[in-house]
Amino acid sequence: MADLSLITPIEYLKGVGPQKADVLKKELQVFTIGDLLQCYPFRYIDKTKFHKVKELHPDMIGAQILGRLVSLQELGEKRGKRLVGQFKDDTGTLELVWFQSLSWLKKTLSVGSAYIIYGKPNEFNGTLSITHPEMELYQQKEKKIGNMSMQPVYSSTEKLKKFNLDSRGIQKLQEVALATVFRTLIDPLPPYIIEQHGLMPYAQALVSIHFPQNEELMAAAIRRLKFEELFVIQLRLLRNKQLNTQRYRGHRFTEVGEKFNSFFNEKLPFPLTNAQKRVVKEIRLDTNTGAQMNRLVQGDVGSGKTVVALMSMLLAIDNGYQACMMAPTEILATQHYNGLKELLGDDICQIKLLTGSTPTKARRIIHQELEDGTLDILIGTHALIEDKVKFKNIGFVVIDEQHRFGVEQRAKLWRKNIIPPHMLVMTATPIPRTLAMTMYGDLDISVIDELPAGRKPIKTVHFFENKRLRVFGFMREEIAKGRQIYIVYPLIKESEKMDLLYLEAGLEGLLREFPMPEYQISIVHGKMTVKEKDFEMQRFVKGQTQIMVATTVIEVGVNVPNASVMVIENSERFGLSQLHQLRGRVGRGAEQSYCILMSSNKLSKEGKTRLETMVRTNDGFEIAEVDLQLRGPGDISGTQQSGILEMKIADLAKDQAILAEARNSVIQIFQEDPNLSAEKNHALVQILKQRGSAISWDKIS
Structure with a gap:
């Protein structure tokens, strides 16, 4: 056999060829033999265990049955067309149902033959069925590959199945691939790491994950491959962090001067929490090292991140530099500007707002003041990154909700000075620790984990639709006390029209219960112009309306301390992080605030789990952990776009212990051998060369 390796294009593997290679590339992103071997099974079937038809019930995750396909017929028309088979063993009969690839199935399935089938049992009108079961012709004397008791199941698609690349077909390719490259496999990890962590050797792990002899070997193989994947991510991230510290000089802030002290001693409206003090101290130390700071500050809505950002910007100004803060929307940028302006007053420093709506004349003045250095702080949106916006000496950049910005947008801000400014990235979406250690592994992370004194925890309740009159009564009581109320409807991506229908149907009921002129209602939805939205919001902010009804999340990003009730309609349609963000819109004043989660009676x-979590806790970090368990890392906090979390086998929701072990191991390696120059770490240098470098957050945050 010709010398093939992990980087050999997949078309050169025996049994593949150009056509199969093309579909493997398109459907599974398998381009090389190494890619194929990294297509790991997503579960295993215990091939030693068979169920009888009479033992099946809908609560089972899956079952393997040996029986005979006794009939097969096509039913229905057009979109309702399906293939239905009767499958029988000595205890009973069940239906097998297919909705796709009907013509191919009719050709390949053999009525009268014995099959081993696997799938999830369902029950409808007293009839047991399995939809799209895995089918394998039963051959009594067939020698199982590797004599496995645990049968791997691989991801496949209808297109792959047309090339006989179902789960069984993919496993046969894995057998050929392993036989081809096994002798030439080199373990990527150094021997001392393998020994230190009790890991299975790489070649054995590949064999044991694709062809497990037993559960113990399979578990050991999975642990080895998960550890390696997480170890390599941490190696890249921490190496990047180390290189950035060495490579990029940063402005040194040596002074804690007049502006910082004036604000702290005379203007600060409330004492800082211990968490805020800790984070300010971390930023002060960072900005005095001579290296560029890249720090992520995360904390719940209302935890006081903005004050920390302001004090950091005043530190920059005291040292002769300018600062800016970029927010993802005009509403948030304006809110930040108004809040900071109120905190600062008129005598500490010059602060201005730049957005897409800023008039040309005002824009020209801002540009001039930035270039001559008379403007100290600029707050804005994407308008800040325009080429026309030039600073005399930008030294500190704050980015709010950074995952809302693209990579190139952030990089433009970073390049606004010869020596890059210090970067402070803020997010009000608490990030689970595992996600922070991977997505932001090369940033320093600060957590503001306590709310300012005097803030009362928001009381959260869940009501089904039949309690609506009770909710209306409570709303009337709060309005009578002079409070205001948000009512939010879900954003259903598929149809803005549906959003408006939900909103309009809800409004009819509201207007009956809260008639004009006694009550005033603001309405905000996606079909309105910016001007119309702003007008309605301002009416609510000024207290001219008691209720704000909105269809989307971002439009309610307004700070109204007098709003004490958040009603979330169809709350089961929102994700946990969205629910938590919405709840954070109330509870900003000294009065007790409430979040009411309305839902239909039918809950998945x-x-x-989501609604119970919201009622149980106000802790954003606990909520983020539950969200990670429910949704996985790909959907949280814009992580899909980063590319860093496209893992083959590790699962951040479940592998926290392995991640911590891998990260601690890498930290120890860099402490002992910062340049990886020791002979025992030569393999790690090769990993960094072969697998590229991690995303460089210093350039994009």
Whole structure:
């Protein structure tokens, strides 16, 4: 056999060829033999265990049955067309149902033959069925590959199945691939790491994950491959962090001067929490090292991140530099500007706002003041990154909700000075620790984990639709006390029209219960112009309306301390992080605030968990952990776009212990051998060369 390796294009593997290679590339992103071997099984079937038809019930996750396909017929028309087979063993009969690839199935399935089938049992009108079961012709004397008791199951698609690349077909390719490259496999990890962590050797792990002899070997193989994947991510991230510290000089802030002290001693409206003090201290130390700071500050809505950002910007000004803060929307940028202006007053420093709506004349003045250095702080949106916006000496940049910005947008801000400014990235979406250690592994992370004194925890309740009159009564009581109320409807991506229908149907009921002129209602939805939205919001901010009804999340990003009730309609349609963000819109004043989660009576298991979590806790970090368990890392905080979390086998929701072990191992390696120059770490240098470098957050945050 010709010398093939992990980097050999997949078309050169025996049994593949150009056509199969093309579909493997398109459907599974398998371009090389190494890619194929990294297509790991997503579960295993215990091939030693068979169920009888009479033992099946809908609560089973899956079952393997040996029986005979006794009939097969096509039913229905057009979109309702399906293939239905009767499958029988000595205890009973069940239906097998297919909705796709009907013509191919009719050709390949053999009525009268014995099959081993696997799938999830369902029950409808007293009839047991399995939809799209895995089918394998039963051959009594067939020698199983590797004599496995645990049968791997691989991801496949209808297109792959047309090339006989179902789960069994993919496993046969894995057998050929392993036989081809096994002798030439080199373990990527150094021997001392393998020994230190009790890991299975790489070649054995590949064999044991694709062809497990037993559960113990399979578990050891999975642990080895998960550790390696997480170890390599941490190696890249921490190496990047180390290189950035060495490579990029930063402005040194040596002074804690007049502006910082004036604000702290005379203007600060409330004492800083211990968490805020800790984070300010971390930023002060960072900005005095001579290296560029890249720090992520995360904390719940209302935890006081903005004050920390302001004090950091005043530190920059005291040292002769300018600062700016970029927010993802005009509403948030304006809110930041108004809040900071109120905190600073008129005598500490010059602060201005730049957005897409800033008039040309005012824009020209801002540009001039930035260039001559008379403007100290600029707050804005994407308008800040325009080429026309030039600073005399930018030294500190704050980015709010950074995951809302693209990579190139952030990089433009970073390049606004010869020596890059210090970067402070803020997010009000608490990030689970595992996600922070991977997505932001090369940033320093600060957490503001306490709310300012005097803030009362928001009381959260969940009501089904039949309690609506009770909710209306409570709303009337709060309005009578002079409070205001938000009512939010879900954003259903598929149809803005549906959003408006939900809103309009809800409004009819509201207007009956809260008639004009006694009550005033603001309405905000996606079909309105910016001007119309702003007008309605300002009416609510000024207290001219008691209720704000909105269809989307971002439009309610207004700070109204007098708003004490957040009603979330169809709350089961929102994700946990969205629910938590919305709840954070109230509770900003000294009065007790409430979040009311309305839902239909039919709740999925996941929907029930989400609402129970919201009622149980106000802790954003606990909520983020539950969200990670429910949704996985790909959907949280814009992580899909980063590319860093496209893991083959590790699962951040479940592998926290392995991640911590891998990260601690890498930290120890860099402490002992910062340049990886020791002979025992030569393999790690090769990993960094072969697998590229991690995303460089210093250039994009």
